Amino acid sequence: MTTAQPTGFKSWLFTTDHKKIGIMYLVTSLVFFVVGLLLAFVMRTEQLDITKKVIIDADLYSTAFTIHGAAMVLFWMIPVLTGFFANYMIPLMIGAHDVAFPRLNALSYWLYVMAGLIAVMALILPGRLDTGWTGYPPYSIVGPSNTAFYVFAVHLLGASSIAGAVNFITTIITLRAPGMKWGRLNLTVWGLFGGFIIQLVGVPVLAAAVTLLLFDKYLGTSFYDGTKGGSPILYEHLFWFYAHPAVYVVALPVFGIVSDIISTFARKKVYGYTSMAIAIMIITVVGFETWVHHLYVAGTLNWTRVVFMWGTIAIGVPTGIKTFNWLATLHKGSIELTTPMLHALGFISLFTIGGVTGIANGLLGLDIQIHDTQWVVAHFHYVLAISMSMLCMGGIYYWFPKFTGKMYNEKLGKIAFWITLIGAMIAFLPQHTLGLDGIPRRYWKLPAKYAPEMRIAVIFSYITIAGFLMTLYNFVHSAIKGEKAPANPWNSKSLEWQIPSPPPFYNFEKIPTITEGPYEYGKPAEEPAKSH
Amino acid sequence: MLKQVVRLLMAALVVSIPYAAAAAERVVDPVKSWDNHLKTWAVVGTVVYLTVTIPLIYFVFKYRRKHKDEDGAYIEGNTGLEILWTIIPMIIIIMLGVQSWAVFNDLREVPKDHIEVKVVAFMYGFEMYTPEGIKTLNELRVPVGNVKVNLTSKDVIHNFALPAFRTREDMVAGENTYLWFYAKEPGEYPVYCAEFCGSGHSSMLAKVIVMKKEDYEAWVKSKQSEAATATLTPEAKGKNLVESLACLGCHGIAGETKAGPALNGLFGKTEELEDGTKVVVDDAFIKEKIADPKAKPIKGFGHIMPPNMLTNEEYEAIAAYLKTIK
Ligand code: HEM
Ligand SMILES: [Cu+2]
Ligand SMILES: [Cu+2]
Numbered sequence: 116m117t118t119a120q121p122t123g124f125k126s127w128l129f130t131t132d133h134k135k136i137g138i139m140y141l142v143t144s145l146v147f148f149v150v151g152l153l154l155a156f157v158m159r160t161e162q163l164d165i166t167k168k169v170i171i172d173a174d175l176y177s178t179a180f181t182i183h184g185a186a187m188v189l190f191w192m193i194p195v196l197t198g199f200f201a202n203y204m205i206p207l208m209i210g211a212h213d214v215a216f217p218r219l220n221a222l223s224y225w226l227y228v229m230a231g232l233i234a235v236m237a238l239i240l241p242g243r244l245d246t247g248w249t250g251y252p253p254y255s256i257v258g259p260s261n262t263a264f265y266v267f268a269v270h271l272l273g274a275s276s277i278a279g280a281v282n283f284i285t286t287i288i289t290l291r292a293p294g295m296k297w298g299r300l301n302l303t304v305w306g307l308f309g310g311f312i313i314q315l316v317g318v319p320v321l322a323a324a325v326t327l328l329l330f331d332k333y334l335g336t337s338f339y340d341g342t343k344g345g346s347p348i349l350y351e352h353l354f355w356f357y358a359h360p361a362v363y364v365v366a367l368p369v370f371g372i373v374s375d376i377i378s379t380f381a382r383k384k385v386y387g388y389t390s391m392a393i394a395i396m397i398i399t400v401v402g403f404e405t406w407v408h409h410l411y412v413a414g415t416l417n418w419t420r421v422v423f424m425w426g427t428i429a430i431g432v433p434t435g436i437k438t439f440n441w442l443a444t445l446h447k448g449s450i451e452l453t454t455p456m457l458h459a460l461g462f463i464s465l466f467t468i469g470g471v472t473g474i475a476n477g478l479l480g481l482d483i484q485i486h487d488t489q490w491v492v493a494h495f496h497y498v499l500a501i502s503m504s505m506l507c508m509g510g511i512y513y514w515f516p517k518f519t520g521k522m523y524n525e526k527l528g529k530i531a532f533w534i535t536l537i538g539a540m541i542a543f544l545p546q547h548t549l550g551l552d553g554i555p556r557r558y559w560k561l562p563a564k565y566a567p568e569m570r571i572a573v574i575f576s577y578i579t580i581a582g583f584l585m586t587l588y589n590f591v592h593s594a595i596k597g598e599k600a601p602a603n604p605w606n607s608k609s610l611e612w613q614i615p616s617p618p619p620f621y622n623f624e625k626i627p628t629i630t631e632g633p634y635e636y637g638k639p640a641e642e643p644a645k646s647h
Numbered sequence: 648m649l650k651q652v653v654r655l656l657m658a659a660l661v662v663s664i665p666y667a668a669a670a671a672e673r674v675v676d677p678v679k680s681w682d683n684h685l686k687t688w689a690v691v692g693t694v695v696y697l698t699v700t701i702p703l704i705y706f707v708f709k710y711r712r713k714h715k716d717e718d719g720a721y722i723e724g725n726t727g728l729e730i731l732w733t734i735i736p737m738i739i740i741i742m743l744g745v746q747s748w749a750v751f752n753d754l755r756e757v758p759k760d761h762i763e764v765k766v767v768a769f770m771y772g773f774e775m776y777t778p779e780g781i782k783t784l785n786e787l788r789v790p791v792g793n794v795k796v797n798l799t800s801k802d803v804i805h806n807f808a809l810p811a812f813r814t815r816e817d818m819v820a821g822e823n824t825y826l827w828f829y830a831k832e833p834g835e836y837p838v839y840c841a842e843f844c845g846s847g848h849s850s851m852l853a854k855v856i857v858m859k860k861e862d863y864e865a866w867v868k869s870k871q872s873e874a875a876t877a878t879l880t881p882e883a884k885g886k887n888l889v890e891s892l893a894c895l896g897c898h899g900i901a902g903e904t905k906a907g908p909a910l911n912g913l914f915g916k917t918e919e920l921e922d923g924t925k926v927v928v929d930d931a932f933i934k935e936k937i938a939d940p941k942a943k944p945i946k947g948f949g950h951i952m953p954p955n956m957l958t959n960e961e962y963e964a965i966a967a968y969l970k971t972i973k
Contacts, residue, residue, distance in 0.1 A: 167904060172949025173846035247843050253820065254803040258845055341821025347804060348819065381710070383719030387729050412806065412841075413817045414824035417755050421748055428740045435736040436729070438699055443728070445706040448719035452707070460703065467699045471692040478743055480684050480750025484813045487806065487841045551685075553810025555841040558849040559949070560906065562837075606716075637718030 131217035133202045134618065136224050138518060140198030141511070143228060145587065147190035148504070150235075152580050154183035159576040162569050165561040173559040177245035180557060182238045184248030185265075187500060189272060190231050193361065195507050196368040197276070197314065198227065201283055201307045203518055207611035208301045210292025210629060212621045215285040219278050226275035230268045237264035247557060249354060250325065252339035252347045256332045263333070266325045273322040280314040283307065294629035298392075301609060301633045302385060305392045306371025309399035310364040316403070317357035317364075324353035348413055355406035362499055363402040367395050369503045370437055372510040373459045375633075377441055379513070379607045380456035381448030384634040387440040394433035401429055408477060412486045420479055427477035434470060438463065453605075454528030458509025461536045462502050469498025472547065489558075490550020493543035501539045501579065508535075508586050515590070516604050520617040521597030527589045535582025542575035609633035675793075676829055677753040681813040684750045691739060754814055757827040761793035768798070768805035768818040770953065771847030772893030773838065781870045784890045785853035787838070790863035795827040808841035809855065815841050830857040846951040850897045850906035884961075885968025892955055900972050907948055911972040919946045933969060934962040 127135055158179050161169050171179065202220065206213055214220050237244045242261035246254055255262045287308050291300075300308075327338040328350065337343035339350050370391075378385045385391060404426035411420055441463060450456070472494040475481045485491065515523045545568035554561060561569065603612040610633060614623060631638075710719070764787065765776040775787040787796075798807050800818040808815035812828035838853035858866065879887070889895065889910075897906040913928045921944045926932055935942055940952035957965075 168947055168949060173849065173906065173951045174949060177843075177846060177848075245846070251804060251843070254843070254845060257803065341819055343821070346819075346822065348822070381719050382712070382717065384721060384723060386722065387724035390724070390729050390733075412815050413804075414819060414822055417751075421751065424747065424751075425744060428744055431740050432733060432736050436733055439732040440724075440729070442699065442702050442706065443722075443724075445703070445710065447722065448706070448710050449712040449717040450707055450710050451712045460707065463703060464700060467696055471696055474692065474740075474743065475685075475688050478684070478688065478747035480681065480747035480754065481688060483751070483754055483815060484681060484810065486815060487808075553808055553815070553839065553841075555806075555808060555839050555848075557843040559846075560849045635721075637721045639721060 129221075131213075131221045132620070133206050133214050133217065133220060134518070134622075136220055137199050137202030137204075139224055140194055140202060140227070143224075143231065144191050144195040144198060145590075147186045147194075147231065148583075149587070151183050151187040151191055152583060154179045154186070155576065156580055158183065159573045161559070162561075162573050165566055165569050166563050167560070174243075174245060176559040177247070177557070178238065178243045181244045181247050182234070185234055185244075185268075187504075188248060188361070188365075189268075190227075190234060192365045192499075192503060192507070193276070194227055196365060197279055197283075197307065197310055198224070200303065200368060200372065200507075200510060201279070201311075204301075204514065204611060205283060205286060205304055205307060206290070207517075207614070207618060207622055208304050208609065208633070209287060209290060209295050210610055210623060210627050211286065211290035212623065212626070214282050215290055216282045219282050223275045223279040223282070226271045226278070230271035230275065233264055233268040233271065237261060237268070240264075249358070250328065251354075252328060252331060252350050253341075255328060256339065262328060266329045269325045270322060273318045276314045276318045280311040280318075283311050284315065292623075292626050292629050296629075298389070299629055299632040300392075301371065302374040302388070302391055302395070303368065303371035305395050306367040306369070309367040309395045312399055313360045313364050313367075313402065317360050320353055321357035324350055324357075348410065348415075351410055351413060352406070355409040356403070359406040359409060360402040363398055365499060365503055367398060369462070369506050370395065372513075373441065373462060373506060374444075375609065376455050376459040376509060376513050377444050378634045378636070379605050379609070380451045380453055380459075381445055382451075382606075382636045383444055383448040384632075384636060384638075385440070386443035386446075387436075388632070388634065390436055391440055394436045397433045398430060401426060401433075405430060405477075408482070411479060411482050424477065424479040428474060431470070431474055431477070438467065438470075453512075454523070454525055454532060455509045455513035457529060457532045458505055458512065461532065462506040462509065465497050465502035465505065465536075465539055469494055469496075469502060473498050484553060485550045487555055488550040489546040489554050489556055492556045493546040493550060496543045497539075501542075504583070505535060505539065508583070511590065513605075514611075515593065516600030517611060517616050517618070519594050519597065520600055521593055522600045522604065523593040523597060524589050527585065527592075531582050531585035531589060533582075534585065535579055538575045538577075538579030538582055540575075542572055542579050545569065545572045608635055675753075675758055676831065677750070678811075678813050678829070678831075680750045680753045684746055687746060688743065691743060695739075755827075757795045757825070758793045758829075761795045761827060762789065763795045763797060764789065765797045765799075766807055766818070767801060768807070768840065768844075768851075769801040769893070770803065770845055771840075771851040772896045773805075773807070773840075773851075773853045775853075777867070779867050779871070781867065784893065785838075785895060787853070787855045788858060788863060788866060789830050789855065790858055790860045791830050791833065792860075793827060794830050795825060798824045798826065803844045804842045805840045805844050805851070806842035808839040809836065810839070811836035811855075817842055830855070833857050833859050833862075846949060847897060847906065847953070850951075852896065852905075881960075881964045881967040882971050883968075885964035885966070888957075888961055888965050889968060897952065907952060908945060910969055914970050920944060921946050930963070930966045933966045937962060937965065 161171050161176055163169050242259060244265055245260045250265050287304060330336040331339050337345045339345050339347045341347055374385050374391060405423060407415060407419055407423035408427045476494055512523055512528060548568055549565055600616050602616050762778050764778060767774040772785050775783045798816055798818040800820045802820060805818040806815055807818055809828055814826045814828055816824045816826040834857055836855045838855055840848060840851035899905050899909040900911050902909045902911060916928050917925050918928060919925055937955050939954055941950050944950055
C-alpha cells in the first residue's frame, strides 16, 4: 500500500480516493449553488415591480423558479451533504482508510455530474422546464416543457444517490475502527447515516414516479390522467413520499454538523448525546409519515389529512429535543465565537423561525389558508434553504483547514456571516403577510398593494446573496492564498483532527484503536479512560 | 418514571377536552375559528421562539471563553431535564393539534342548509355555475348563506383559493373535490388559483360576489329573461366570446393593465412590438392576435396569451365588440 499522494489532472479524473471525490463534490455543488443564487437574483429583480414585466416574462419566471429549486435542493444541498461532507468526513471520523466501495463512489460522483449537465441543458434548450421542481402532472405532461430532461436528470441523480447510500451505510456499519462503538460516533456520522437510510428507501419511489411521467408523456399511457382512469394525485403521493423525507436527508446531517461545531467551540461534551442520536433515528422513521401534508388541499380524504397532521407535527418533538440539547451544550461551556461557530448559532436562530412557521403549516386547520402561498416560500427558506445553506458554509469553514491544509480569512468570514444573517433574517419576513392574506406562490406578478413588502424582500434578498458570494470568495481566496494550517487548529478531540491537515493518502498510517468518544472535553482526570 | 409520563399525558388530555367540546357544538363561522387558531399559534410560537433565543444569546455572552485552554464543564446530560423538554413540547403539540382538528372540521363539514354551486377551472379562468344553471366567467354570484362549491378542472390542476373565507381546494380533471364557505356579508371577495398551472397562473384571478337575497334573485331573473330573448348582435356575440374565452383573466376593459394590455380604446392605436416595429391596430391585427398571439407580440409583456382558433364570423364579432369599448 503506497502512501504517496498521486497528483496531476488524471489523478483527479480517475480517482477513487474518498477525499478527492469529496472535494470534487464540493466544487461541483458550489457551482450549482451559484447558479441557484443567480436565478434567485433574477427572480427577485423581476419582483422590483410586481405589476408589470421588469426583465423576464411569465414563462421565464417559471423556468427560473423551477431550475432554482432543482439546483438548490437536488444539486447543491443534498450533494454537498451526502457527497462532500459524507465522503470527506465519514472515513476520517470512523477511522477507515477509505469507503467500502471506492469505485462505486467515483461512479456516484460522475452520475451526479451527468445529471447536472442535463439539468443545465434543460435551462437552455427549447422546451425549457417550467413545471416547478415538483414536476406535477398533468401540467408536466400537457404543458410545453421538455419533461424528459427532468426525468433523466432525476434518474441519473437517483442512481447516484442509491449507490452512495449503499456505500456509506456499508462503510459506517463495517469499517469502524476497533473501539469505535456506535455510541462514539460523531453526530455528523449519525445524521448522515439517517440521511442515507432515507435515500435508500425513498429514491426508488421517486424514480418510479417520474418514470410513469415519461410513459404518460411520450408513450401515451394514462397513469396520471384523471379523465382516463388514472390520477394526477397518485404522482403527488409518490413524489412527496420521497421529497418530504428528502428535507431530512438535508436536515439530519446538518443537525449533526451543528452539534460537532458547537461542541468544539464550546469545548464541551454534546449534551444528551444519546437522545441526540435517538432523535435522529426517530426523525428518520417518522419523516416517512408526513408526506400527505403536501396534499392537505388536494382533495385528499378528510381523515387521511388528520392522520398525517399528527405525523407532521410530531416531528416537532425530536426537533425540539435537539434544539434544547444544543442550548444545554452552550450552558457552562467555554465559547469561542469563530466563524464556524457563528454560522452554527446563526443557523439555530433562523431555523427556529422556520420551525415555528412550519408548525403553522403542519396544523391542518391553519394550513388550509396558507397552503401553497407565499407563506410556504418564506417558511422553507428559513427552515431549510437559507439556514441550512448557511450552516453548510459553517461546516466548510470548520473543516477548511482539514481538507485544504490552509486557514481561511477569519475577518472576512465574520463580515460575510453578518451580512448574510441580516439579509436572511428579513428577506422572507414580508412574505408571511402575503401568505396570511392567501396570496399564492409561483406568482409572476402580485396584487399591487404588496409593493412595499416585496420591495423589502428584494433588497434584503440582494443583501443575502451578496453575503453568500463574499463567503464563496473567502473560500476560493483562502484555498489559494491562505496561511498554512496546523493539524488541529481548534484543538478538537474528534478523530478527524488527530491526523495531519490535509490527511495523508490513506488517512491513517495504522488504523487507530478508539478509547473514547469525540466530545470528551474537560473530562475529570481521576477516572482515566480504559482502553478495552 | 413511566407512571409520571402517563400522568402527564392524562393531564394533557384533560386540558384539551374543552377544545373537543367546542368541536362538538360546532361554531358555524369557520373564519372566526381560524382566526382564533392563528392567535393561539402566534402566542405559542412567540413563546417557543423566545425560549430558544433568549438563552442562546445569554449563554453566548455569559460563557465566553476567558483564556485559551479553558474547557467547558463536563456534563453528560440530565435524564430528568431531557424528559421535561420532550414532554412539554409533546403537550403543546397535542393541544395545538386538537384545536386544529376542530378548526379543520369547521372548515370541511358542510352545514345542512346550503346551496350548491359548481366551478370548473381551465387554463386560465374559472367557469361558475349557479344552482339555477346560470354560467358566468370568473365571477361567482351567491346569496348570503352557506355555499358548497363543487370543483373540477378541464385540464391541469388548479386551485380554488378563497382567502376571505380561509379555505381553498385543488381542482383536478376527472376528479370531484369540494369546499364550502359561509357567505356572511354582501361584498366582493378575491379568488386566486393556488396551484401552479402555467404561465397564466398569476393572472388567473376571479371574484366571489355575495349579494343580498333579494338582489341575487333579481339578478337571476334578469339573466334568465336575457337568455330567453337571445338573438344577438355581433357586438353582443363578441362580448360573450370575450367573456367565455377567458380573455378577461389577462385583459382589463377599463384601461387597467393586467398580465396583458387593456382592450378598450385599441382601434387605430399605434403599438410598438417587441422587435421595435410599429403596427396600427385594425381588424386584421386583432384576428391575427387571437389566432397566433406570438406572431406580433406587444412590447413589455410576456408571451403568455394562448392562441384561439375561431370562425371568421367570431373574429369579426370580437373585433366589433372591441370597437364598442372606448
Ligand atoms: C438568497 C438566497 C435566495 C433567494 C433570494 C431565493 C428566492 C426565491 C424565490 C423568489 C423563489 C420563488 C418563489 C415563488 O415565486 O414561488 C424561490 C423558490 C425556491 N427556492 Fe429559493 N431563494 C434563495 C435561496 C434558496 C436556497 C439556498 C435554496 C435551497 C434549498 C432554495 C430553494 C428554493 C426552492 C425549493 C424553491 C421553490 C421552487 C418551486 O416553486 O418549484 N432557495 N426562491
Ligand atoms: Cu414536506
Ligand atoms: Cu394556477
